[in-house]
Amino acid sequence: MRIKDIINFLKQPKIFVFAMIWMMMLVVLGTLAQKDMGLYAAQNRYFSAWITWFWFVPMPGGRLTLIIIFINLSFFFFKKSIWKIKKLGIVILHLGGILLLVGGGLTAMFSSEGNMVIEEGAKSNHVEDYHYMELALINTSAVDFDEFTVFDQPLLIRNQILTHENLNFEIEILNYLENCEPTKRTSPPVIQYKGMLKNFMLKELKPEKEDNWNRPGIIYKISNSGTSADGMYGIFLGQPVSQTVSIKEKDFTIILRRKRTYLPFSIELLDFKKILHPGTEIPKSYSSDIILIENGVARKILIQMNEPLRHKGYTFFQSSFIEGPDSETSVFAVVKNYGRLFPYISSIIMCVGLLFHLSQKLPDLFRKSREKIAA
Amino acid sequence: MVFLHSCGQDNHIRTYQLAKTKALGSAPRVEAPDNKSTGFIWEKPESWIPSSGSSMRLASFDVPYSDGIGDLSVIQLGGTGGGFEANVNRWRRQLNLEPQSLSEIEKEMIENKGGLGLYNVIEIINEELGSAFLCAILPAGNQTLFVKLSANPKGVREIETDFISFCSSLIISI
Numbered sequence: 001m002r003i004k005d006i007i008n009f010l011k012q013p014k015i016f017v018f019a020m021i022w023m024m025m026l027v028v029l030g031t032l033a034q035k036d037m038g039l040y041a042a043q044n045r046y047f048s049a050w051i052t053w054f055w056f057v058p059m060p061g062g063r064l065t066l067i068i069i070f071i072n073l074s075f076f077f078f079k080k081s082i083w084k085i086k087k088l089g090i091v092i093l094h095l096g097g098i099l100l101l102v103g104g105g106l107t108a109m110f111s112s113e114g115n116m117v118i119e120e121g122a123k124s125n126h127v128e129d130y131h132y133m134e135l136a137l138i139n140t141s142a143v144d145f146d147e148f149t150v151f152d153q154p155l156l157i158r159n160q161i162l163t164h165e166n167l168n169f170e171i172e173i174l175n176y177l178e179n180c181e182p183t184k185r186t187s188p189p190v191i192q193y194k195g196m197l198k199n200f201m202l203k204e205l206k207p208e209k210e211d212n213w214n215r216p217g218i219i220y221k222i223s224n225s226g227t228s229a230d231g232m233y234g235i236f237l238g239q240p241v242s243q244t245v246s247i248k249e250k251d252f253t254i255i256l257r258r259k260r261t262y263l264p265f266s267i268e269l270l271d272f273k274k275i276l277h278p279g280t281e282i283p284k285s286y287s288s289d290i291i292l293i294e295n296g297v298a299r300k301i302l303i304q305m306n307e308p309l310r311h312k313g314y315t316f317f318q319s320s321f322i323e324g325p326d327s328e329t330s331v332f333a334v335v336k337n338y339g340r341l342f343p344y345i346s347s348i349i350m351c352v353g354l355l356f357h358l359s360q361k362l363p364d365l366f367r368k369s370r371e372k373i374a375a
Numbered sequence: 376m377v378f379l380h381s382c383g384q385d386n387h388i389r390t391y392q393l394a395k396t397k398a399l400g401s402a403p404r405v406e407a408p409d410n411k412s413t414g415f416i417w418e419k420p421e422s423w424i425p426s427s428g429s430s431m432r433l434a435s436f437d438v439p440y441s442d443g444i445g446d447l448s449v450i451q452l453g454g455t456g457g458g459f460e461a462n463v464n465r466w467r468r469q470l471n472l473e474p475q476s477l478s479e480i481e482k483e484m485i486e487n488k489g490g491l492g493l494y495n496v497i498e499i500i501n502e503e504l505g506s507a508f509l510c511a512i513l514p515a516g517n518q519t520l521f522v523k524l525s526a527n528p529k530g531v532r533e534i535e536t537d538f539i540s541f542c543s544s545l546i547i548s549i
Contacts, residue, residue, distance in 0.1 A: 145392045152387040166390055184424075184437075199444045240422025241533070244441040262391070 011075035019069045026052070026062050038209035040131060048108065063108065070101040089357025096350030103342020111337040112261060115319060118269040120327040123293070125266035127314075127334040129259035131211050133237065135218065136260075137167060138253040140244075152259060156218060169225035169247055173218060174232065179205040180217035182236055194222075194231035195243045202234050218256055222247075261336075264312060265294035272321055272328040286318050288330040303332065313338075415449075415520070418544035420537050423447070438524060440533045445526030447538075456519040459484075459512060463497060466508050466523070470501040489543030491515050496539060500528045507531040511542040520545065 030046030037045070046052055049061030060068065076082070076094050083091075114127040132153045139147040149166045155173075162171040180202040189197070202217040217236035222229055222245065229245040235256045243254040270289040277284045287304035292311065303309045309316040319333035415433065423436040431450055438445040456462065459481070464474040475483075484495040494513040501507065507528045513520040522542055524534060 140395075143395075145394055148389075148391050148393065150389045150391075152389070155387050164388060164390070195441060195443075196439065198442075199439075240420065241439045241441055244533075262393075 007075060007078050010071060011078050012072070015072045016069060019065050019072065022060065023062065023065050023069070026065065030062075036209070038211060040211040041209075066101060066104060070098065070105075073098050073101070086360060089353050089355075089360060092353030092356060093350055094353075096346045096348075096353055099342055099346035099349060103339035103346060106339035106342065107337055111335070111339065113333065113335045113337075114258070114261065116267065116316070116332045116334050117322075117329060118267060118290075118332075119329045120269050120272055123266050123268040126260045126262045128257070129261070132259040133216055133256060134259045135162070135171075135235075136255045136257060137171075138255065139166065139250055140253055141250045150260075167252075168250065169229070170223050172221045172223060174221055175219040177202055177204045177217040177219075177236075179207045179214040180236055181205055181215070182217075182239075191232060193234070194229075195233045196239065196241070197232065197234040200234070202236060216256065263314065265292060267292055267316075267332075268298075269330050270300075272330045274321065274328075286321055286330075288318055288332070315340075414451075414547065415515075416544075416546050417541060419541050423537075423541075433520075438526070438530075438534055438537075440526060440530040442527060442529055445524050445530050445534060447522065447524045447541075450521045450523070451515075452519050452521065454517065454519065455514075456512075456521060459495070462512065462521065463499070463510070466499050466510055470499055470506055470508065471504055472499065472501055487511075487539055487543060489513070490546035491520070494542060496542070498531060498535075500531065502528060509535060509538050511538070513542060513545060515545075515547060 026046050030042050033046065034042035045061075047062035050064045051058045052061040053059075073094055077091075081087070112127075112129065114129040116124050116127050118124045133156065134153065135151045135156055137149045137151075139149070147166060149164050151162050155162060156176050158173060158175055160173045162173070182196070182200045183203050185199055185201055189201070197219075202219065208214050215237045217234065219232065219234050221232050224230070225245075225247045227247050229247050233243055233254070235243055235254060237256050237258070239256070245252050245254065268291040270291060273287045273289070275284045275286075276282060285305050287302055290301050290303060290309070292299045292301055292309070301309055303316055303318050305318050308318070313336050315335045315337070317333040317335070318330070320331035322329040322331065417434075419436065423438050426435045426437045426446070432448045433451050434449040436447040438447045460477045463480045467474055480497070484497050487494055487496055491513050494511055496509065496511045499508045499510065505527050507526060507530070509524040509526075509531045511520075511522040513522065522538075522545075524531060524538055526534065
């Protein structure tokens with residue numbers, strides 16, 4: 001097949017039409033499915049996937065479909081007939097569409113979202129991911145700092161060996177439980193477990209519909225430390241007492257937690273305010289008085305509903321709150337979206353394209369209309 | 376761009392250093408919901424699980440630490456409950472340790488202030504046996520409360536801060 005044939009095939013408007021119809025079907029299926037399987041699972045299965053399986057039939061997932069649309073729109077520019085002043089509006093319109101897809105691609109691949117939870121009077125400089133976990137091994141031996149070696153969720157799979165030059169031992173993941181419940185042992189275990197597993201066991205549960213309701217857990221083995229710390233341990237998300245081990249004069253704390261992203265600035269919550277609708281317990285608005293601290297410089301800012309804080313590429317939305325007996329805690333949804341501006345720019349470009357095209361077509365339409373009336 | 380984003384395992388391992396924070400591993404505190412019938416109110420860490428103790432006990436908790444679970448008991452006795460010397464030496468005998476004189480005991484006691492006023496805390500450790508107690512004696516009007524944590528030496532050291540916070544939070548329920 002010649003290159004010309006490939007180009008001719010890829011620029012066919014038919015591909016765009018079928019891909020758009022399939023994308024619309026995916027949107028409908030995904031929307032219906034999220035009722036039963038939860039939002040995150042539905043997003044992963046229908047929209048973020050390259051391939052979506054319908055029983056045993058593989059079909060293009062949302063990601064692949066959008067790439068097909070992107071390629072098809074890009075090859076549109078190989079058409080010689082469009083490079084005319086008359087078609088300039090259409091060209092601009094396609095350019096806007098391509099830019100929109102590029103923005104979507106950047107968002108899908110590089111963006112992150114999570115939340116920052118701060119109690120009144122407290123400070124935070126990290127965002128916790130909604131879905132991804134990390135296993136943090138913290139060397140607490142130094143007097144004034146802690147050394148973190150953090151393994152991200154893709155490595156937390158069965159039989160994976162975790163090693164790093166910072167660690168004088170190995171960790172083997174024996175099992176990763178997506179959702180579990182720590183339950184107290186009623187009889188001594190057959191295996192000589194260490195740490196929390198001596199008295200508790202991690203009972204595997206069916207994953208919840210909403211991903212962030214799950215409590216993941218790990219059964220792991222410490223080996224090659226050359227000390228009595230070698231053995232099988234367990235850990236779960238939100239474990240109240242962290243596992244600590246001492247290996248060759250180094251003290252380590254091991255924590256399974258939501259993936260953290262540290263920010264180049266910190267936020268202190270001064271006051272959280274909640275206004276209720278009169279005579280009800282239904283909140284009308286929330287707002288947080290915060291201090292943004294960066295390079296030793298503090299700046300007072302108000303974050304409220306529909307008025308997020310945008311700083312260094314991060315957007316902080318007032319998302320929720322937790323009421324405590326003595327103080328309140330504010331929850332911010334934090335989004336870093338590299339493709340944030342693309343929808344605005346591409347929408348403007350597409351509007352310009354449509355207006356240009358319309359302005360070229362209007363005289364013809366008026367002429368035809370006049371001819372029709374005259375006839 | 377897709378390949379650059381997806382290749383390499385090393386990008387799943389991150390290392391960094393942070394200044395020490397006291398909050399590492401600390402647990403939120405909650406007031407026990409059913410403690411008013413005991414005549415006392417307290418705040419305990421969320422990780423402490425109420426357990427069934429003997430009828431002598433006002434309250435019992437399973438207190439998890441990194442190597443296991445400690446047992447915490449709260450006992451109420453009339454008057455001074457036998458005094459410091461008798462009680463501390465009873466605990467020492469339970470750990471196969473020799474009794475001490477009152478002056479020796481007083482040297483090891485640490486005074487704290489809480490909702491019930493001034494109280495004393497003492498750590499009794501037998502490293503050879505691998506067992507330890509952390510005990511608090513709290514005068515409460517014409518009675519005395521004895522709070523005892525039983526764990527291994529490492530557990531006692533880990534739980535000490537929460538133990539003192541718990542003892543300090545104790546107040547008489549009105």
